[in-house]
Amino acid sequence: MNHMRENELIQWGTQVGTEIRPPVFIFLKGPLGSGKSVLARSIALGMGVEGAVASPTFNLLLTYPSPRGFQFVHLDLYRLNGPEDLWELGWEELGDRDQVVIVEWPERAGVFLPDDRWEIELDFVEEDESVRTILVEKYGDPATIPDLPNELNL
Numbered sequence: 001m002n003h004m005r006e007n008e009l010i011q012w013g014t015q016v017g018t019e020i021r022p023p024v025f026i027f028l029k030g031p032l033g034s035g036k037s038v039l040a041r042s043i044a045l046g047m048g049v050e051g052a053v054a055s056p057t058f059n060l061l062l063t064y065p066s067p068r069g070f071q072f073v074h075l076d077l078y079r080l081n082g083p084e085d086l087w088e089l090g091w092e093e094l095g096d097r098d099q100v101v102i103v104e105w106p107e108r109a110g111v112f113l114p115d116d117r118w119e120i121e122l123d124f125v126e127e128d129e130s131v132r133t134i135l136v137e138k139y140g141d142p143a144t145i146p147d148l149p150n151e152l153n154l
């Protein structure tokens with residue numbers, strides 16, 4: 001567990017995007033407004049994805065090519081109605097060799113989770129609305145990502 005301000009989160013996310021090698025799944029957890037999309041966008045930035053990454057809220061899944069020949073695949077499952085929607089999205093085909101798959105609200109996918117993945121959980125702190133806690137958990141054997149920066153002196 002670590003604490004981050006937005007600029008540090010963006011800096012670390014950009015570094016993740018720069019160093020990440022697909023295929024990899026990164027799941028972003030945490031309540032509404034906790035910073036999942038901020039982190040997703042900074043990973044895209046680090047991958048060199050052009051332009052603003054839209055919120056996939058109404059599309060559930062958006063794919064962007066990176067100049068290195070990777071795909072940035074961004075899902076937001078908040079509005080997923082059930083497992084049927086997952087199949088419609090092509091969930092079981094995700095994780096191709098060239099894909100960096102970033103999933104907000106992965107809890108909505110229920111039991112259909114890949115074995116190898118990072119789960120990153122963001123949350124608010126009571127004392128300061130510009131700070132988030134961040135917890136990085138590794139499941140199975142996903143591609144490496146850079147370590148979190150040193151803890152903030154709050």
Ligand SMILES: Nc1ncnc2c1ncn2[C@@H]1O[C@H](COP(=O)(O)OP(=O)(O)OP(=O)(O)O)[C@@H](O)[C@H]1O
Nearest residue numbers: 004005006009032033034035036037038130131132
């Ligand atoms: N330390 C911080 N880290 C990340 N975001 C922060 C931080 N402090 C303030 N913010 C603000 O919090 C908001 C986070 O919004 P964001 O859309 O990333 O949330 P989200 O987790 O994706 O929410 P949703 O579940 O609705 O998709 C932004 O407006 C951002 O500017």
Ligand SMILES: [Mg+2]
Nearest residue numbers: 036037076104
């Ligand atoms: Mg979001």
